[in-house]
Every structure is written in structure tokens, then in C-alpha cells.
Amino acid sequence: MTSKATQLGARKASAPLRAQTSIPVIAAPMFLVSTPELVVACCKAGVIGTLPAHNCATTQALGETLAHIAAQLARCRTREPDKLISPFGVNVILHKTNPRARQDLECCVEHKVPLVITSLGKPSNVIQPIHAHGGLVFSAVATVEHARKAAASEVDGLILVCAGAGGHAGTMNPLAFVPAVREFFDGIIAVSGAITTGRAIRVCEVLGADFAYMGTRFLATVESGADPAHKEMVVSCGPEDLIYTAAVTGVPAHFLRPSLERAGYDLGDPSRPRLSLDMADPDEIWRRVWTAGQGLGMVHSVPTVAELVAQLEAEYAAALHP
Numbered sequence: 001m002t003s004k005a006t007q008l009g010a011r012k013a014s015a016p017l018r019a020q021t022s023i024p025v026i027a028a029p030m031f032l033v034s035t036p037e038l039v040v041a042c043c044k045a046g047v048i049g050t051l052p053a054h055n056c057a058t059t060q061a062l063g064e065t066l067a068h069i070a071a072q073l074a075r076c077r078t079r080e081p082d083k084l085i086s087p088f089g090v091n092v093i094l095h096k097t098n099p100r101a102r103q104d105l106e107c108c109v110e111h112k113v114p115l116v117i118t119s120l121g122k123p124s125n126v127i128q129p130i131h132a133h134g135g136l137v138f139s140a141v142a143t144v145e146h147a148r149k150a151a152a153s154e155v156d157g158l159i160l161v162c163a164g165a166g167g168h169a170g171t172m173n174p175l176a177f178v179p180a181v182r183e184f185f186d187g188i189i190a191v192s193g194a195i196t197t198g199r200a201i202r203v204c205e206v207l208g209a210d211f212a213y214m215g216t217r218f219l220a221t222v223e224s225g226a227d228p229a230h231k232e233m234v235v236s237c238g239p240e241d242l243i244y245t246a247a248v249t250g251v252p253a254h255f256l257r258p259s260l261e262r263a264g265y266d267l268g269d270p271s272r273p274r275l276s277l278d279m280a281d282p283d284e285i286w287r288r289v290w291t292a293g294q295g296l297g298m299v300h301s302v303p304t305v306a307e308l309v310a311q312l313e314a315e316y317a318a319a320l321h322p
Contacts, residue, residue, distance in 0.1 A: 013156070014188045014210035017136065021086050021211075022046030022309065023201060023316050026159075026190055028215035029091035029117065030167075031055060031286055035225035036065055038218065040072045041305035043086045046313075048211075050089035050117060059103040066090070066111040087114035091140075094121020109133065117159065124153040138190065142170030147181045157188030159213050164194035166215045166293035168253045169244070178207040196295035198315025216293040222304045230290045231302050233258055238297040248289055259290040 018024055025047040027038070034051035042049030056062035069088055077085050090113050092104050098120075105126055108116050112133040118126055119140040127137050138157035139150035147158055160177050161170040170177075174191050181189060191204045192213035201212040219226050220234045233256050243260060246252045303311070 013186060017048075017087075017188065018210065020084070021048060022084055023198070023313050024205065024211045025201060025309075025312065026050060026089070026211050026213050027218040028192060028213050029055075029089070030215050030219060030224075030226075033219050033224055033226045035223065036069050036072075038221065038223040038225065038305065039069055039088050041221075041223040042218070042309075043073055043088050044076055044083075045306050045309035046084050046086055047309055048086050048089060048115065050091060050115065052091045052093075053100070053104040053108075054093070054098075059100055059107050062090075062104055063107045063111060066107065066113060070111065089113065089115030089117055089138075091117040091119060092126075094118050094123065094126075096121075105129070108135075118155075122153060123150060123155050127154060127156075136188075138188070142168075143172065144177070144180050148184065151181075151185045151187070155187065157190060157210075158185060159190045159192060160209070162191060162193030164294035165192040166219075166254055167291045168249075168251050169193065169293070171252075174204070174207060174209075178204075178209050182208040192293075194293050194295035196298040198312045198317070199319040200295070201312065201316050202319035216296050217299060217308065218305070219292065220299050220302050221308055222302060227287070227290075230256075230259075233290060234292050234296050234299050235302060237292070239294045242292065242294060242296075248285065254291055254293060256290045256292055259288070263288050265289070 027042045027047055027049050029050040029052040031052050034055060039049035039051050053062050056065050073085055090108050092101060094101050109129045113135055115136050116126060116130050117138045117140060123137055123139045130137050136156040138159050139155045140159040140161055141147045141150055142161045150158055158181060160181060162174040162177055163169060163171050174193055178191060189209040190211035190213040191209045195201060195212045195214050196217040204212045216234060220231045237256055241257045242254045243257055244252055244254050248255060
């Protein structure tokens, strides 16, 4: 059972960041989808906007993008000093196959990025440089074992990638994952996986988490960089239209069935994909084979980010004070 001391520590750890948001939401970094416009719109609406470093073709382009986002948010704070503007974040893949990891991290330090989200690697070497400018380091994990290792590195937060999340999802149910991690970690916890409503955001808090980590619902917004047909597919499809397979990238992920069929995926033999794609170009795969999370059944429109967050705020308030 989670101790009261752990619960109290968690509330104290998350309080400063939570105070910078209107609702406890982080818009997840989505490859080719999380544009600077989406990030800025999220922050202006009162939720944390993030983007993957690899949405920028080079580290130099990443620096230009970070400068652009910071300038946009600074102008907004100047024009509307009483308006709540949330911080933004960048996801950096630490795996050895990413030759840009060190340079991208140095870029994040140079631009004083408030939140750095690491994945697929040990975050211990990242923490001190980011803390030096007052930033936070979160680590995305899909198992309790990986959560323990990241916690031992003294990250500020853990993002639990649960079953039902879009893209490269984990397999653990959040009802089991969150309490298990809360047993040993009193830092900030964010939860991903089929979260599309304000009520679901509140459920994350009841479980013991601090933030909801939402991708699919922000994919289907006006400011999103997703292909318009991808957005429409998310609106028109349901959970039954998702296929969880490792055949596309080598790592299990949720993909939209119609996009797989269009690309030539052999639904009769999932172990042998027949994709009419240039498999040497990973970006091409993600442009033609689209992903979503199991919460897409609750996505019925493509609003602006401001409209979406207003809706989530109302739903969250109703769940908080029924």
C-alpha cells in the first residue's frame, strides 16, 4: 500500500508545475504531429505543450524552433500578463541509435527548455545540466523495472506509457502500473493511454498520478501537424480499428487499420508486413502508416486547442465536484 509520506511527497513535488497549468495535462510529443503551432497553442491554453526533438531535421533547426516557441510565449506573456501560460517541453531519445542525442540535449540546455522528456536510455547524465537552468527531467517508461531504474537516476518525473496509448504503447494497465510505481517513487507521475476526456484526467489523479499525458486527442486539433486525412480517420474510427503489432517498426505499436490497408499491410498474415513504403526512410513510414490510441472512440471532432482545453476543463471540473 502506498504510504501517506509517499503521497505527501508526490503532492509537494508536483505542486509548482501543476500551478502553471489550468488542468493537469501534458500534450504528448508526437512525431510529425507536434508542430511549434500546436505547442504554443497548448501552452497558451494552459496545458504543457511538447514536441519531439526529431520533428526538426537537424539540431540547428531544433534551436531555431525552440527560440521561436520561447519568443511566441514571451510575447503572449507581455501582451497578457495576467494570462496563465504553461511551460513547454522537448522529448529526446537517448538510445545509442540516435546520433543527435548529445547535441539535442545541449541545445535544450542552451535554450533553457523547462521540461526535457527522455526515452529509450538512461537519463542520469541529463539531469544536472537541465537542473542548472531550473528545468525538469521526466523519463518515459513502459515497465515497472524501467521505472525503478529511472527513479534511481533521480529524475523529477516518470511518464508511464500504459496499455491503450498510441504509437509505441506499453502493455500494463494503469490500475496496476500507477500504484506499483507510487510504492517507490514520490516524484511527479504522468499517465498515458486512452485519455481523451476531463473525467479520465481526474481518474489519473485518483489513481495517484499527477498529470495526464494525452496524444490522440491533441492529434485531432486544428493546430496539429497531422495530415487532415489522419485527423478525419481518428474521428471516424474506433478502438476496433486499431492493430497492435511490431511488424511495421520492429516495436509493438498501435496503428490505424485503414492506413495499414492503404499502405499494403497484409492483414491476413501480421507477421509478414507487405508495405509499399521506402522502409529505408523511417519518416516515410510514419507519414503513410498512422497511429492513434484506444481513446479515439471518444474523439468526435477536430476543434482548436483552445476549444478542446475549455471542454476538458469543464469535464474535469464536473468530475472533481460532481
